Amino acid sequence: MKKTNPIADPRSGEATPLAAPGANLHLMHGRLLARNVIWNLIGNGAPMIVAVFCIPILIRGLGTDRFGVLALERAELILRSVNVEIDAADLRRLA
Numbered sequence: 001m002k003k004t005n006p007i008a009d010p011r012s013g014e015a016t017p018l019a020a021p022g023a024n025l026h027l028m029h030g031r032l033l034a035r036n037v038i039w040n041l042i043g044n045g046a047p048m049i050v051a052v053f054c055i056p057i058l059i060r061g062l063g064t065d066r067f068g069v070l071a072l073e074r075a076e077l078i079l080r081s082v083n084v085e086i087d088a089a090d091l092r093r094l095a
Contacts, residue, residue: 027033059067072094 044073062070072091075094076091
C-alpha cells in the first residue's frame with residue numbers, strides 16, 4: 001500500500017493520515033446515496049418554490065421598476081460573492 005502524507009485537521013490542528021483511494025466508495029451507492037440526493041433536491045427546490053409565490057407579490061408591492069433595481073442589486077451581490085468583477089458600466093448595460 002502506498003504511504004500517504006498526513007494533513008492537518010482544521011479543528012484540532014493534529015496531523016491525520018489521508019484516506020486511501022476508494023475508502024469512501026460505500027457512500028456512493030444504495031439507500032444512503034438516494035437519501036442524500038433527495039435531501040439535495042429538497043434543499044435546492046424549496047427556495048425556488050417559495051420564489052414562485054413571493055416574486056409576484058414583490059412585483060405588485062414594489063412595481064416593476066423597483067423590482068428590477070432589486071433584482072440587479074441581488075445579482076450584483078451574488079456575483080461579487082463569487083469574485084466576479086462587475087463595474088458600473090456593466091450594470092448600465094444590464095439595465
